[in-house]
Amino acid sequence: MKLEILANRLREIGIKDLKKDEPLALHSSWKIGGPADVLVNVSDIPSLQKLIVFAKEWDIPFIVIGRGSNILFPDEGLRGIVAKFGKAFASVRTSGTSIVADAGMWTPRLAKIAASKGISGLEHVSGIPGTLGGLIYMNGGSLRRSIGDNVKSVLALDEDTNLIEISRDKCEFSYRSSLFQRKNYVILKACIEGIGDDPKNIKRRILDILAERKCKFPLKLPSCGSVFTNNAEIYEVCGPPGKIIEEAGLKGLRVGGLMVSTMHANFIVNVGGGRSKDALELISMIRETVHKRTGFWLECEVRYVTPKGKIAPLHEFL
Ligand SMILES: Cc1cc2nc3c(=O)[nH]c(=O)nc-3n(C[C@H](O)[C@H](O)[C@H](O)COP(=O)(O)OP(=O)(O)OC[C@H]3O[C@@H](n4cnc5c(N)ncnc54)[C@H](O)[C@@H]3O)c2cc1C
Known part of the structure; x- marks a missing residue:
């Protein structure tokens, strides 16, 4: 469905606070992500119900977000509807x-x-x-x-x-x-x-x-907080992810605009112009290096959204 038609149909069913072609980087603590077809600010339950029913009927990808502080949005953006919970x-x-x-x-x-x-x-x-x-x-x-x-x-x-x-x-x-x-x-x-x-x-x-x-924590630069989860089995043998990544000598490792924080190695910070492809590549490099050293695969806490709206822990897409 063309963007203008989609927006008009949503307005017709009473969805008011919507933005077309909205850059997801504006809704991401990592400041990464291309445009979503439509972003709706959730304000009440009945209109949210209508929005979900509409997306289902037209088979349009639909995702829910809060502040985007634990999600990596794709550079290509999202061909669907984002319902944002906020103020x-x-x-x-x-x-x-x-x-x-x-x-x-x-x-x-x-x-x-x-x-x-x-x-x-x-x-x-x-x-x-x-x-x-x-x-x-x-x-x-x-x-x-x-x-x-x-x-x-x-x-x-x-x-x-x-x-x-x-x-x-x-x-x-x-x-x-x-x-x-x-x-x-x-x-x-x-x-x-x-x-x-x-x-x-x-x-x-x-x-x-x-x-x-x-x-x-490196709170002055855009990030998603801890990238990897603290798995109990890995912790027992090697300690927390930050320590493992630091011991692998990866602090400061950079791909494009993304860098393993020099302050806390479980944080990846956007030092300027970072893209989702940089994040995917850097996270993949960290996992490979850690696996070679320890035999363990670190798992991601941060979630990735595909352009078609599938959401899962990021490592599942590598
Ligand atoms: C600097 C920094 C520090 C952080 N420190 C911590 C920390 O100490 N501990 C910690 O646990 N996390 C931490 N985080 C990660 C993150 O802030 C948390 O996971 C946070 O709770 C995510 O909330 P959000 O609203 O941003 O969710 P989002 O990132 O927008 O969404 C996360 C997931 O929740 C889903 N979701 C969001 N809202 C809803 C809803 N209403 N209904 C259904 N699904 C929903 C989304 O679809 C997505 O899959 C940190 C992040 C940053 C950037």
Whole structure:
């Protein structure tokens, strides 16, 4: 379907906040990615349901993103529709030590709100630059914790756009993994449970965590955070991915505009004009080198999106 016709049809079914031919680099923390045919900012559930039904009926690739802080978009862009969760779908409500927040909520802001209400437990996510939806999908976290530890239930849309509530025990949370990576559900909201504490203590812990992250991570250059997951079996023998890559002498290795950070070897930073093909090549070189030295294949935390909208951990495309 031609772009103009696609945009008009979407407007006809009531989809308002849409952009045509939108550069995905603008929605990527790595600042990489060609244009998507259409990007829609999600603002309410009924129009999201209509959008999904429309994409299905016309067999148009459809993906959901938050802040794009754990995705590599292709240089060719995406021939389909991107539904973006952000500010327009980011309300939050607290009651006692419970929080109900929308998927578009900026994670560091959620941690800050929790702290100000005297709700402890989310300090570990205070420096993670993404949305709550992306965090739950990835089961992200830090300091050996994951958001799944805090989640009570998740409200989502299933494949047929039915609203479903999924309790924590059914979310299949494990290290950087969740049910949402295996099912085509769209996360809408989550109920999170913390424990009561003095806001001053919580804020102090957050400041300590942020200060430590500033010393450890290259936060001034575009990146996707940790590229590789910390696999328990590999860790036992060789340690964490950053150490393995550093010991392989790969700090500073560069392909095009992408470079293995000299500060933390599990980060690949965009030093200017980086492209997805550079990222794929550099990640492939790191994996090959590490495999030759250790016998292990590092697996990617970062996900890759194909121009046809298939999303999976990046190493699956190498
Ligand atoms: C500097 C830096 C530091 C980082 N530090 C950490 C860290 O300490 N710990 C950590 O765990 N991660 C870290 N990350 C990675 C990243 O920030 C997290 O994984 C984050 O939670 C992703 O959120 P997002 O909104 O950007 O998701 P996106 O990158 O937009 O999406 C990630 C995946 O989630 C899916 N998704 C997003 N929203 C939804 C939704 N509403 N419903 C269904 N699926 C959805 C997408 O399709 C995609 O597959 C870091 C990244 C950067 C750039």
